[in-house]
Amino acid sequence: xxxxxxxxxxxxxxxxxxxxxxxxxxxxxxxxxxxxxxxxxxxxxxxxxxxxxxxxxxxxxxxxxxxxxxxxxxxxxxxxxxxxxxxxxxxxxxxxxxxxxxxxxxxxxxxxxxxxxxxxxxxxxxxxxxxxxxxxxxxxxxxxxxxxxxxxxxxxxxxx
Numbered sequence: 655x656x657x658x659x660x661x662x663x664x665x666x667x668x669x670x671x672x673x674x675x676x677x678x679x680x681x682x683x684x685x686x687x688x689x690x691x692x693x694x695x696x697x698x699x700x701x702x703x704x705x706x707x708x709x710x711x712x713x714x715x716x717x718x719x720x721x722x723x724x725x726x727x728x729x730x731x732x733x734x735x736x737x738x739x740x741x742x743x744x745x746x747x748x749x750x751x752x753x754x755x756x757x758x759x760x761x762x763x764x765x766x767x768x769x770x771x772x773x774x775x776x777x778x779x780x781x782x783x784x785x786x787x788x789x790x791x792x793x794x795x796x797x798x799x800x801x802x803x804x805x806x807x808x809x810x811x812x813x814x
Contacts, residue, residue, distance in 0.1 A: 671799030678792025686785040696762040716746035726768035733771040
């Protein structure tokens with residue numbers, strides 16, 4: 655049986671694990687919601703590509719750098735793509751080849767916040783797999799550490 659002092663030593667560890675798990679879980683839910691909203695709830699619009707280039711982050715990471723302008727509700731806006739770097743220069747160049755300067759392209763805009771926009775190719779459904787893992791790991795950590803913390807508070811013993 656654990657003493658009061660043993661319990662007080664274990665509680666910060668369990669609390670920290672629970673909080674880290676909750677941060678992962680909430681972040682995963684937030685990212686999943688925003689990706690889904692952009693894919694299915696946002697509206698189509700046209701934009702003109704102002705700049706289309708490639709930024710070399712390292713000898714193995716290349717980030718498309720695309721700037722476009724569009725109009726929503728009679729107001730001009732500018733959008734920037736992209737958040738995810740490519741590990742292959744060829745793949746990054748293939749991506750930006752779809753967005754030559756001066757071209758009119760389709761984008762997705764948030765009807766509630768027209769300043770928020772994304773290129774359709776930047777909305778990758780495979781992100782849901784990553785977000786699901788992120789959310790699941792967070793949920794498991796929060797549940798396991800939270801359970802152990804509650805068990806400690808009730809005076810039971812845990813093995814870890």
